Amino acid sequence: MTRIIAALAVWLACAGAAAAQHEDERYVPESDPAVLAKLDAWQDIKFGLLMHWGPYSQWGIVESWSICAEDEGWCKRSLADYVEYKRRYEGLQTTFNPVAFDPARWARAARDAGMKYVVFTTKHHDGFAMFDTKYTDYKVTSPATPFHASPKANIAKEIFAAFRAEGFLVGAYFSKPDWHSEDYWWPNFATPDRNVNYDPERYPERWASFVEFTHNQVMELMTDYGRMDILWLDGGWVKRRSREEIERGYAERLRESPSGFVKSRSVNQDIRMDDLVAKARAKQPGLIVVDRAVYGKNQNYLTPENRVPEQPLPYPWESCIISGGGWSFTPDAKYMSGREGVHLLVDIVAKGGNLLLNVAPGPDGTWQQGAYDLLAGIGAWLKVNGEAIYGSRPAAPHADGRLRLTRGKDGSAYFIYLADEKDPAMPAEIRVSSGRPASGARVTLLGSSAALSWRPDGAGFVVTVPERLRAGAPARYAWTIKVSRMQ
Numbered sequence: 001m002t003r004i005i006a007a008l009a010v011w012l013a014c015a016g017a018a019a020a021q022h023e024d025e026r027y028v029p030e031s032d033p034a035v036l037a038k039l040d041a042w043q044d045i046k047f048g049l050l051m052h053w054g055p056y057s058q059w060g061i062v063e064s065w066s067i068c069a070e071d072e073g074w075c076k077r078s079l080a081d082y083v084e085y086k087r088r089y090e091g092l093q094t095t096f097n098p099v100a101f102d103p104a105r106w107a108r109a110a111r112d113a114g115m116k117y118v119v120f121t122t123k124h125h126d127g128f129a130m131f132d133t134k135y136t137d138y139k140v141t142s143p144a145t146p147f148h149a150s151p152k153a154n155i156a157k158e159i160f161a162a163f164r165a166e167g168f169l170v171g172a173y174f175s176k177p178d179w180h181s182e183d184y185w186w187p188n189f190a191t192p193d194r195n196v197n198y199d200p201e202r203y204p205e206r207w208a209s210f211v212e213f214t215h216n217q218v219m220e221l222m223t224d225y226g227r228m229d230i231l232w233l234d235g236g237w238v239k240r241r242s243r244e245e246i247e248r249g250y251a252e253r254l255r256e257s258p259s260g261f262v263k264s265r266s267v268n269q270d271i272r273m274d275d276l277v278a279k280a281r282a283k284q285p286g287l288i289v290v291d292r293a294v295y296g297k298n299q300n301y302l303t304p305e306n307r308v309p310e311q312p313l314p315y316p317w318e319s320c321i322i323s324g325g326g327w328s329f330t331p332d333a334k335y336m337s338g339r340e341g342v343h344l345l346v347d348i349v350a351k352g353g354n355l356l357l358n359v360a361p362g363p364d365g366t367w368q369q370g371a372y373d374l375l376a377g378i379g380a381w382l383k384v385n386g387e388a389i390y391g392s393r394p395a396a397p398h399a400d401g402r403l404r405l406t407r408g409k410d411g412s413a414y415f416i417y418l419a420d421e422k423d424p425a426m427p428a429e430i431r432v433s434s435g436r437p438a439s440g441a442r443v444t445l446l447g448s449s450a451a452l453s454w455r456p457d458g459a460g461f462v463v464t465v466p467e468r469l470r471a472g473a474p475a476r477y478a479w480t481i482k483v484s485r486m487q
């Protein structure tokens with residue numbers, strides 16, 4: 001894992017919002033050989049599925065955030081009375097009944113799309129558990145939830161089993177904050193923002209109770225839900241903070257607020273993450289842990305949210321991206337096109353990252369047709385060009401005009417030409433600005449076995465694409481020139 005060096009850490013505090021990005025340029029490499037081996041395997045598979053789903057899908061709103069008192073335009077409540085709104089929101093549990101839930105169909109569609117891993121929201125910030133936890137009744141298997149009578153009621157278990165059956169690595173998204181827990185949002189006090197609403201140092205027993213609750217729920221997932229590959233933790237504000245970090249956090253907030261009003265506080269919330277990770281790995285050896293937005297050894301890969309870094313990053317990373325609508329279900333969502341999906345994946349992989357593409361199930365337990373169409377388009381492209389994606393690593397320069405470059409572990413080089421929507425035809429010549437094929441190297445177009453001719457051109461070379469290949473292009477959206485060995 002020589003690629004893993006001290007560098008950039010990227011995080012976005014608010015799920016579901018196009019909020020500011022914060023980068024602290026720090027990464028702590030992992031030392032556990034089993035984790036390093038799984039990280040290498042994870043970096044090879046490149047393409048995964050993220051799903052945000054819960055009772056909030058019935059309203060077609062941003063997940064969880066509308067019950068947070070922070071004043072943000074992207075999570076405005078539909079009711080001016082906060083107390084009544086929160087009561088109605090939590091009442092969604094009593095009508096959540098996704099009777100068309102069919103995780104096997106999702107798993108097949110994801111497999112055919114070329115996806116290789118899945119991360120599912122077992123619990124978001126609102127605290128509703130999509131698994132059969134013993135530690136709260138605010139869960140999908142509670143008698144208060146109509147779907148509890150279904151044989152598929154333990155939704156997380158059903159999803160993990162269906163995707164494992166298709167050969168996927170599986171990951172559990174889990175929110176560290178829990179806005180339903182009275183040990184996090186204590187009814188004795190108002191809830192001014194996303195943070196714990198009391199001072200953990202003044203009420204250490206209550207905080208200790210919340211930490212135990214959190215550990216217990218995570219350990220249920222690590223113990224009762226089969227092989228787990230990734231623990232994907234959200235809510236990066238729940239972390240241990242030094243006095244210096246607290247003071248720096250308030251200074252940053254005050255710089256952004258002329259009036260002195262701050263939307264969210266900076267609070268030390270030590271959840272004993274080192275202990276939790278040690279216990280989780282005792283049950284799941286090699287577990288990849290992603291403690292998002294928290295600098296330290298428990299963030300095994302980094303997660304730019306809904307964006308792609310401008311340049312390759314020298315450590316494990318993944319862009320989590322909305323495929324259509326929002327993170328959670330949006331009625332009549334408009335999904336990205338197949339071209340957009342392919343180009344997004346190629347650009348991320350050329351920079352050394354993975355793409356975790358979010359699809360949001362609806363309240364009845366189905367995906368919208370646009371999600372299936374998008375995945376089918378990406379899958380068709382990967383069936384021809386997957387060799388340039390899976391198991392690849394970045395090649396310098398990662399971009400050359402419309403080309404994106406990757407390299408195979410066997411020394412082969414791939415030049416992926418991204419077709420312009422206004423000019424979708426394959427060009428007669430593809431020009432590479434630097435580097436040349438080695439003597440005796442074979443130059444081909446993926447999807448065809450025919451050798452292509454090439455000629456030197458300055459510091460690079462030009463590949464000629466015959467008319468017969470252009471007329472019957474083996475794929476849409478992008479084409480890949482493979483060079484078996486470069487000089």
